[in-house]
Amino acid sequence: MNKTDFERIFADQKNRYLDEWMKLLSFPSIGTDPDCEQACNDCANWLVEHLRNIGFESRLLLTESKPVVFGEHIGQPDKPIILFYGHYDVQPVDPLEEWNNPPFEPVLKNGRVYARGAQDDKGQFLSALKAMETLIANDCLDVTVKVLLEGEEECGSDGITKSLSKWRELIQANLLMVADTSTVPSSAPTIIMGLRGLIYLTATLYGPSHDLHSGLHGGCALNPAAEIARLVASLHNNDGSIAVAGFYDNVKAPTPREEELLLTGEFDAASYEKEIGVPPVGGERNYSPLMRVGFRPSIDVTGIHSGFGGTGVKTVIPAKAFAKITSRLVPDQKPADCLQAIINHLQAHTPHGMRLEISDTGGVFPGFRLNPDSETAKKAIAVLSQMSDQKPAFLWEGASIPVVVELARVSGADDLLLVGFGHENDMIHAPNESFSLDQFQRSYIYTCLMLSSL
Amino acid sequence: MNKTDFERIFADQKNRYLDEWMKLLSFPSIGTDPDCEQACNDCANWLVEHLRNIGFESRLLLTESKPVVFGEHIGQPDKPIILFYGHYDVQPVDPLEEWNNPPFEPVLKNGRVYARGAQDDKGQFLSALKAMETLIANDCLDVTVKVLLEGEEECGSDGITKSLSKWRELIQANLLMVADTSTVPSSAPTIIMGLRGLIYLTATLYGPSHDLHSGLHGGCALNPAAEIARLVASLHNNDGSIAVAGFYDNVKAPTPREEELLLTGEFDAASYEKEIGVPPVGGERNYSPLMRVGFRPSIDVTGIHSGFGGTGVKTVIPAKAFAKITSRLVPDQKPADCLQAIINHLQAHTPHGMRLEISDTGGVFPGFRLNPDSETAKKAIAVLSQMSDQKPAFLWEGASIPVVVELARVSGADDLLLVGFGHENDMIHAPNESFSLDQFQRSYIYTCLMLSSL
Numbered sequence: 001m002n003k004t005d006f007e008r009i010f011a012d013q014k015n016r017y018l019d020e021w022m023k024l025l026s027f028p029s030i031g032t033d034p035d036c037e038q039a040c041n042d043c044a045n046w047l048v049e050h051l052r053n054i055g056f057e058s059r060l061l062l063t064e065s066k067p068v069v070f071g072e073h074i075g076q077p078d079k080p081i082i083l084f085y086g087h088y089d090v091q092p093v094d095p096l097e098e099w100n101n102p103p104f105e106p107v108l109k110n111g112r113v114y115a116r117g118a119q120d121d122k123g124q125f126l127s128a129l130k131a132m133e134t135l136i137a138n139d140c141l142d143v144t145v146k147v148l149l150e151g152e153e154e155c156g157s158d159g160i161t162k163s164l165s166k167w168r169e170l171i172q173a174n175l176l177m178v179a180d181t182s183t184v185p186s187s188a189p190t191i192i193m194g195l196r197g198l199i200y201l202t203a204t205l206y207g208p209s210h211d212l213h214s215g216l217h218g219g220c221a222l223n224p225a226a227e228i229a230r231l232v233a234s235l236h237n238n239d240g241s242i243a244v245a246g247f248y249d250n251v252k253a254p255t256p257r258e259e260e261l262l263l264t265g266e267f268d269a270a271s272y273e274k275e276i277g278v279p280p281v282g283g284e285r286n287y288s289p290l291m292r293v294g295f296r297p298s299i300d301v302t303g304i305h306s307g308f309g310g311t312g313v314k315t316v317i318p319a320k321a322f323a324k325i326t327s328r329l330v331p332d333q334k335p336a337d338c339l340q341a342i343i344n345h346l347q348a349h350t351p352h353g354m355r356l357e358i359s360d361t362g363g364v365f366p367g368f369r370l371n372p373d374s375e376t377a378k379k380a381i382a383v384l385s386q387m388s389d390q391k392p393a394f395l396w397e398g399a400s401i402p403v404v405v406e407l408a409r410v411s412g413a414d415d416l417l418l419v420g421f422g423h424e425n426d427m428i429h430a431p432n433e434s435f436s437l438d439q440f441q442r443s444y445i446y447t448c449l450m451l452s453s454l
Numbered sequence: 455m456n457k458t459d460f461e462r463i464f465a466d467q468k469n470r471y472l473d474e475w476m477k478l479l480s481f482p483s484i485g486t487d488p489d490c491e492q493a494c495n496d497c498a499n500w501l502v503e504h505l506r507n508i509g510f511e512s513r514l515l516l517t518e519s520k521p522v523v524f525g526e527h528i529g530q531p532d533k534p535i536i537l538f539y540g541h542y543d544v545q546p547v548d549p550l551e552e553w554n555n556p557p558f559e560p561v562l563k564n565g566r567v568y569a570r571g572a573q574d575d576k577g578q579f580l581s582a583l584k585a586m587e588t589l590i591a592n593d594c595l596d597v598t599v600k601v602l603l604e605g606e607e608e609c610g611s612d613g614i615t616k617s618l619s620k621w622r623e624l625i626q627a628n629l630l631m632v633a634d635t636s637t638v639p640s641s642a643p644t645i646i647m648g649l650r651g652l653i654y655l656t657a658t659l660y661g662p663s664h665d666l667h668s669g670l671h672g673g674c675a676l677n678p679a680a681e682i683a684r685l686v687a688s689l690h691n692n693d694g695s696i697a698v699a700g701f702y703d704n705v706k707a708p709t710p711r712e713e714e715l716l717l718t719g720e721f722d723a724a725s726y727e728k729e730i731g732v733p734p735v736g737g738e739r740n741y742s743p744l745m746r747v748g749f750r751p752s753i754d755v756t757g758i759h760s761g762f763g764g765t766g767v768k769t770v771i772p773a774k775a776f777a778k779i780t781s782r783l784v785p786d787q788k789p790a791d792c793l794q795a796i797i798n799h800l801q802a803h804t805p806h807g808m809r810l811e812i813s814d815t816g817g818v819f820p821g822f823r824l825n826p827d828s829e830t831a832k833k834a835i836a837v838l839s840q841m842s843d844q845k846p847a848f849l850w851e852g853a854s855i856p857v858v859v860e861l862a863r864v865s866g867a868d869d870l871l872l873v874g875f876g877h878e879n880d881m882i883h884a885p886n887e888s889f890s891l892d893q894f895q896r897s898y899i900y901t902c903l904m905l906s907s908l
Contacts, residue, residue, distance in 0.1 A: 196669060200767045209731030215650060215853030218782050219737030219752030221730055226755040229686040229777075236680070276675055277663030277773075279807040283673030298673030301680040302770050307757035308778055312814055313654045315780050316756050319731075323683075324762055326769050328672050353733040360766055399669030 001140060003386060006448040009134055010441050017130050017444075018113070018437070020050070022106040024088075024122050025115040031066055031089030032155040040151050043088050044069050047149060054129065055136035056147065061167065063159030066151030070170070073136060075144040080454055083146045083173035083411050084132075085404060086125030086180060087153035090117035091429045098431035112434040119435035120428040124179040124420055125149060127440045131447030143454050146173060150403070153180075157403035164410045175376060175454070176413040178404055179443060181397075182422035184266050188390035189446070191380055192418035193261070194294055197329035197367035198400040199339045200302075202360040203346050204322040205231065207353075211307075212317040221317055222353050225306035228321035234349045235299050235325075235342070239285045242299055244345040247338060252331045254295045257372055261394045265290045294396025299327045299342070326363070328398060335364040365402040368416055376415040383449045384419070387442065419446060455594060457840060460902040463588055464895050471584050472562065474504070475894070478542075478576050479560040479569040485520055485543030486609040494605050497542050498523050501603055508583065509590035510601065515621065517613030520605030524624070527590060529598040534908055537600045537627035537865050538586075539858060540579030540634060541607035544571035545883045552885035566888040574882040577889035578633040578874055578897060579603060585901030597908050600627060604857070607634075611857035618864045629830060629908070630867040632858055633897060635851075636876035638720050642844035643900070645834055646872035647715070648748055651783035651821035652854040653793045654756075656814040657800050658776040659685065661807075665761075666771040675771055676807050679760035682775035688803045689753050689779075689796075694738045696753055698799040701792060706785045708749045711826055715848045719744045748850025753781045753796070780817070782852060789818040819856040822870060830869040837903045838873070841896065873900060 010017075027043035030036040044060055047069045051058035056071035069088065075081075093103040093116050101107040106115035113123065135141035148171060150160040164171075183190040207224035208217075237243045254262065267290050273279045280289040287296055306321030308314035329338055343358050350356040370377055372394070384392040401418075408416040421443045427433050464471075481497035484490040498514055501523045505512035510525035523542065547557040547570050555561040560569035567577065589595035602625060604614040618625075637644040661678035662671075691697045708716065721744050727733045734743040741750055760775030762768035783792055797812050804810040824831055826848065838846040855872075862870040875897045881887050 196672075198669070198769070200769075207732050212730065213853060214754045214756055214780055215652070215782055216747070216851070217730070217736075218650075218754040218780070218852055219746040219750055220726075220734045220743045220852070222732045222736045223755055225758045225777075226686060226690070229683040229755065229758060230690075232680060232683040233687040236684075272674075273807075276666065276671070278661045278676045280674045281805075281807055282671075282676045289674045292673040293670070296673055300668045300672040300769075300771060301677055301683065301761070302668055302768060303761035303763050303772070304679050304683060304775070305759050305763045307755070309757050309759045309776075313778065313780060313817065314756060315652070315654075315754075317754060318757070321758070322763075323679075324767065326668055326672070326767060328669055351735075353727075353735055363767065397670070398672055398674070399667060 001138060001452065003445060003449060006134065006445050010444055014437070018108065021113060021123060021126050021440070024126055025106040025113070025117055026104055028104045029089050029151065030092050031152045033092060040066055040089065044151060047088060051147060054133035061163070063163045065159040068151065068160055068163070069147070069149040071147040073132070073141060073145045076142045079143045080174035081144040081146065081172065082451065082454065083148060083171055083176045083407070083413060084128060085176060085178045085407060086128070086149045087121045087151065088149050089151045089154050090120065090122070091154050095431060100432055111438065112436045114432055114434045116433055118433050119422050119426040120433065121153065121180045123435035123440055124422065124443060127443035128179045128447040131444045131451065134448060135451055141451060143451060145451070146171060153403065161403055161406060164406060168410055171411045173411045173413045176404070176408045176411060176416045178416070178418045179420050179447070181418045181420035182424070184393040184395060185424060186266060186390065187423060188393040189384035189387055190393040190395050190419065191370070191377070191384065192397050193372065193394045194369040194396040195367060195405060196297070196398055196400050197333065197335055197365045198326065198363040198402060199329065199335050200324070200326040200361065200363045201339065201342065201358055202322055202324050203231065204320060204357045204359065205350065206320045206355040206357065208317060208319050211319050214315040214317050217317055222351060223317045224321035224354065225318050227351055227354060228304060228306055228323055231346060231349055232301055232304060232323050235345065240282065241284045242297065244299070244341050246341050247297065250332045250334060251297060252369070261372055262290055262294065262396065264394065266393065290396070293398035295330055297327060297329050297333060299325060302326050328400065330367040331369050333367065335366055339364060363402065365400060365405055368405045368408070370415060370417070374415060376417055379453045380417055380419060380450065383446060383453055386449070387446060455592060455906065457899060457903060460588065460899050464898055468891070472891070475567060475577060475580050476560040478580055479567070479571055480558055482558045483543050483605065484546050485606045487546060494520055494543060498605060501542060505583070505601060508587035515617070517617045519613040522605065522614055523601070523603040525601035527586070527595060527599045530596045533597045534628035535598040535600065535626065536905065536908065537602060537625055537630045537861070537867060538582060539630060539632045539861060540582070540603045541575045541605065542603050543605045543608050544574065544576070545608050549885060554886055565892060566890045568886055568888045570887055572887050573876050573880040573889035574887065575607065575634045577894055578876065581894045581897035582633045582901040585898045585905065588902060589905055595905060597905060599905070600625060607857065615857055615860060618860060622864055625865045627865045627867045630858070630862045630865060630870045632870070632872045633874050633901070635872045635874035636878070638847040638849060639878060640720060640844065641877060642847040643838035643841055644847040644849050644873065645824070645831070645838065646851050647826065647848045648823040648850035649821060649859060650751070650852055650854050651787065651789055651819045652780065652817040652856060653783065653789050654778070654780040654815065654817045655793065655796065655812055656776055656778050657685065658774060658811040658813065659804065660774045660809040660811065662771060662773050665773050668769040668771050671771050676805060677771045678775035678808065679772050681805055681808060682758060682760055682777055685800060685803055686755055686758060686777050689799065693740065694736065696751065698753070698795050700795050701751065704786045704788060705751060706823070715826055716744055716748065716850065718848065720847070744850070747852035749784055751781060751783050751787060753779060756780050782854065784821040785823050787821065789820055793818060817856065819854060819859055822859045822862070824869060824871070828869060830871055833907045834871055834873060834904065837900060837907055840903070841900060
């Protein structure tokens with residue numbers, strides 16, 4: 001079967017797909033809201049039933065918190081095993097008053113479905129399930145497909161993460177596919193070529209045993225507010241590079257092929273400044289913005305707090321100060337080593353007479369990068385190339401999706417293929433989230449072609 | 455009359471003084487508490503009446519907020535005019551449960567009076583009024599004395615400060631005396647030889663138009679939390695000195711005589727560290743702690759805030775950050791110039807692409823220093839020397855008392871003489887504040903002798 005066949009089937013089945021999509025969207029499955037627990041269970045059970053109806057063996061996998069939906073379709077023995085990941089939980093809906101329709105009563109308007117989860121991730125993963133349904137119905141799903149849909153992606157993926165090790169055999173796979181990402185702004189079909197890893201910590205400086213009068217002690221007592229500033233400032237050199245000893249040791253440089261593909265990326269400094277409010281001049285001066293976000297690690301201060309924060313003046317030297325620090329890592333940096341390197345740096349730069357406490361450490365997740373010359377990448381590029389007049393785009397993301405990288409590791413998948421059809425305009429996480437029938441169809445076609453090509 | 459005479463009179467009158475002191479302490483005159491407005495008025499009226507009873511012409515001076523008690527006793531025309539400053543308002547009393555007696559029901563125990571205001575400032579100024587009463591009653595108060603007791607010292611002295619210019623003639627004086635300070639820890643009679651001036655501001659850095667995802671933008675967008683840290687850190691050099699251009703230009707160095715007296719000061723680094731919790735190693739490395747606090751300016755971060763402050767992690771690049779900065783000045787630094795110098799420094803060090811906003815500027819008060827070779831100082835030293843076996847101590851305070859320096863300026867007083875008999879053990883501003891009859895008597899004797907010597 002080819003692209004034209006899939007387009008014809010989609011046209012035939014569109015109204016049914018839409019009905020099912022709207023049914024799926026009607027479950028208020030807000031994973032973080034205790035009042036939605038029943039809705040989450042109902043949604044998960046509906047999906048188990050739905051998978052069964054379209055040709056999967058399916059069941060719920062119980063975790064310490066939200067259940068995970070699991071489905072399996074056995075293919076030819078000589079074909080690879082594909083693990084497909086998605087999530088049925090959605091973001092909270094507030095501010096409710098800004099919605100044009102109730103967020104769990106989906107509305108189709110001008111070719112777009114408006115509802116919480118319309119895109120993220122119900123619309124994206126359902127379009128992929130519809131592709132699998134088509135292939136099964138036409139007896140041409142040759143690969144084995146394992147579907148894993150979790151219910152806590154928006155609030156930390158706790159249940160699935162804690163259960164992964166005991167599911168090792170169940171989820172064993174050759175390739176992990178994920179439909180939860182977006183295209184570049186031009187809507188060119190986009191492959192996520194990399195994700196950064198994540199570590200974080202809180203550094204607290206303890207100084208005087210109590211807040212001091214800044215007149216009596218100013219210029220005499222050590223000031224935690226001033227010293228946390230010096231400490232945080234010491235993490236970077238004047239050229240924006242990271243000053244932590246050994247931090248860059250294992251950073252994997254881009255290959256010539258990656259550099260070449262990176263140069264095809266869309267980036268316009270003026271648009272960035274207009275949209276974000278600052279020019280893209282943070283971080284290392286000697287690298288381009290796309291290179292910095294995609295191929296270079298960063299250390300970011302996400303919070304710094306000490307002393308008086310109200311209006312006016314309070315003449316105090318605060319007793320303590322803290323900074324929250326996260327760091328994004330690239331392959332082959334070792335997360336635990338990098339975390340320790342930052343801690344060592346902070347300890348070495350703590351002034352004599354003050355006490356440094358490190359707490360809330362975590363997120364020890366590595367970065368990921370897809371080899372553009374791998375068989376997986378080549379097939380994905382070929383599929384995406386025939387989908388549109390626009391050339392495929394290659395995006396090395398600065399963000400982290402810890403559960404996905406962990407899932408690839410535990411399942412034994414050689415590759416992780418992130419292709420999604422979300423767009424900035426979909427307003428995910430915000431009021432009036434939507435996903436167009438056109439995007440839904442593109443995701444469907446891509447999944448049909450991709451699974452057929454493996 | 456001499457010291458022995460005053461001691462005899464004090465012994466005779468002690469019980470009456472104590473009754474009056476306790477009456478004065480029974481007014482819950484918390485200046486900052488709206489519920490205490492009537493109590494403040496009652497207290498002020500009681501003081502007007504009391505001043506009249508002991509030989510002053512007295513009245514209330516109205517201000518925009520709390521009334522000021524004014525009393526005047528005309529002396530010999532060839533004698534100087536003394537302005538005496540005190541305050542009848544007291545600190546709030548919370549935590550109330552830590553008091554051993556109700557804070558406005560004074561108790562005498564082991565020679566100490568326990569109540570809010572027992573020392574600060576009711577006990578201190580009443581002992582001085584009793585001295586004036588004695589001198590008037592014995593027809594030997596030759597100087598003219600103007601008494602000014604305000605009701606908002608603990609909350610900013612707003613009313614009096616705004617009224618000073620219109621009282622210029624009324625308060626015209628040759629010397630300003632204040633009984634609101636403490637002795638050194640050994641209790642040696644202590645002259646405050648200097649006060650530092652004060653300026654302050656809030657610096658806010660605006661970066662992205664909204665909080666950003668630290669993964670998508672880390673190492674690309676400018677981070678206000680990191681940049682406020684760099685900005686604040688840039689205010690000092692590595693040796694602890696101030697890096698603001700021109701800031702030290704007019705700093706008045708101590709005279710050889712001041713340096714000699716400073717060396718007689720009590721300071722023990724180990725005791726400091728034990729009491730305060732940090733060693734006295736803040737500020738300029740090349741100066742001793744007493745020199746730094748007494749004769750050197752300081753820039754202090756009193757607050758720094760940006761981004762996430764809760765438990766755990768939030769991966770955000772904050773949209774803005776602010777720091778609260780105060781600076782203590784010494785003579786002859788010009789407060790307005792120093793404020794501008796700090797602002798210029800901050801502007802020059804703000805990274806391109808961010809916006810700096812300066813707000814909440816103020817406290818533009820100069821420092822003060824008493825010339826140890828002035829007639830006033832010499833007389834005070836002579837008086838304090840005959841009061842005790844302990845040699846007088848000379849204290850260059852790091853703190854500021856803006857209203858007092860301003861009062862000296864507007865009244866035209868050549869000198870400002872701050873001698874008080876408070877002690878750390880008095881627990882002012884805390885539960886169970888107290889002042890001993892012995893301290894009360896020392897303050898009384900000092901005032902008798904000092905006013906007689908002028």
